Amino acid sequence: MNNLTDTYTLNNGVKIPVVGFGTWQSKDGDEAYNAVKAALEAGYRHIDTAAAYGNEESVGKAIKDSGIDRKELFITSKLWNRDHGYESAKKALDTSLAKLGTDYLDLYLIHWPNPVQFRDEWQQRNADSWRAMEEALDAGKVRAIGVSNFRAHHLDELLKTAKVTPAVNQIFLNPSDTEDEVVTYNKEHGILSEAYSPLGTGKIFTIPELKDIAAKYNKSVAQVVLRWSLQHGFLPLPKSVHADRIKQNTEIFDFELSDDDIKKIDGFHGVAGLAQDPDTTDF
Numbered sequence: 001m002n003n004l005t006d007t008y009t010l011n012n013g014v015k016i017p018v019v020g021f022g023t024w025q026s027k028d029g030d031e032a033y034n035a036v037k038a039a040l041e042a043g044y045r046h047i048d049t050a051a052a053y054g055n056e057e058s059v060g061k062a063i064k065d066s067g068i069d070r071k072e073l074f075i076t077s078k079l080w081n082r083d084h085g086y087e088s089a090k091k092a093l094d095t096s097l098a099k100l101g102t103d104y105l106d107l108y109l110i111h112w113p114n115p116v117q118f119r120d121e122w123q124q125r126n127a128d129s130w131r132a133m134e135e136a137l138d139a140g141k142v143r144a145i146g147v148s149n150f151r152a153h154h155l156d157e158l159l160k161t162a163k164v165t166p167a168v169n170q171i172f173l174n175p176s177d178t179e180d181e182v183v184t185y186n187k188e189h190g191i192l193s194e195a196y197s198p199l200g201t202g203k204i205f206t207i208p209e210l211k212d213i214a215a216k217y218n219k220s221v222a223q224v225v226l227r228w229s230l231q232h233g234f235l236p237l238p239k240s241v242h243a244d245r246i247k248q249n250t251e252i253f254d255f256e257l258s259d260d261d262i263k264k265i266d267g268f269h270g271v272a273g274l275a276q277d278p279d280t281t282d283f
């Protein structure tokens with residue numbers, strides 16, 4: 001792994017750049033537009049958004065204005081909670097495609113397994129959404145499909161009716177929550193673990209020991225934590241709206257953390273928050 005556009009291979013053979021640019025909490029309009037423009041200029045070719053982020057139009061515009069060939073890009077979006085179901089998932093995908101100004105997505109994910117709105121029928125809703133997504137895959141509207149925030153029991157349930165195994169499970173994954181159980185499940189099923197909030201939404205910067213480790217490698221805390229994510233075989237999706245940080249977060253291929261330091265970083269459980277339990281969210 002030598003640079004930003006090196007790839008992991010998903011379980012259906014599709015190649016995915018090893019680092020993606022996160023856009024959660026980047027505001028629609030100039031903020032998201034400028035962030036994505038800066039990311040593409042810094043060399044990112046993998047952009048992660050979602051219907052729920054409310055910024056697909058700005059992300060799409062930045063992509064279009066960059067002039068980069070669509071085929072060189074890897075674009076992910078996600079099915080929002082209110083749209084779970086066969087017909088509604090089909091419509092939601094078309095809406096995301098229209099907003100992003102593209103005729104296909106590289107990856108489409110079910111954003112959460114158990115929305116409060118469908119808590120008494122989440123199994124059926126996921127099965128129906130998944131069927132719509134499998135059809136979209138056959139129709140070439142998406143190149144890969146996956147899930148987000150799923151735990152083992154949600155995946156077990158989905159796999160009862162799925163024809164296609166999810167390619168990806170995107171989860172809250174950083175030194176404060178290594179989600180060992182989900183990560184092991186993903187590995188055993190050939191599902192790539194993507195890491196959202198790889199910097200703990202900024203909270204990992206409060207861990208003093210990380211500063212010492214970073215100083216040792218002459219790197220920033222962000223770079224060390226993103227490198228930790230890569231060395232675990234995760235796919236980090238760092239978010240920033242500052243061009244200098246966006247660039248800094250790409251400079252993670254010229255050093256290697258020792259096993260000892262990886263273990264030390266593994267040990268910060270809970271220091272910067274934990275993943276939300278998808279079965280008790282209030283959305």
Ligand code: A2P
Nearest residue numbers: 197198199200201202222238239240241242245
């Ligand atoms: P900002 O967008 O203002 O640059 P995560 O990727 O875990 O969601 O973390 C994103 C948070 O970390 C944001 O608050 C972002 O702030 C901040 N951030 C991203 N990259 C860096 C960096 N290299 N140095 C310091 N803060 C960063």
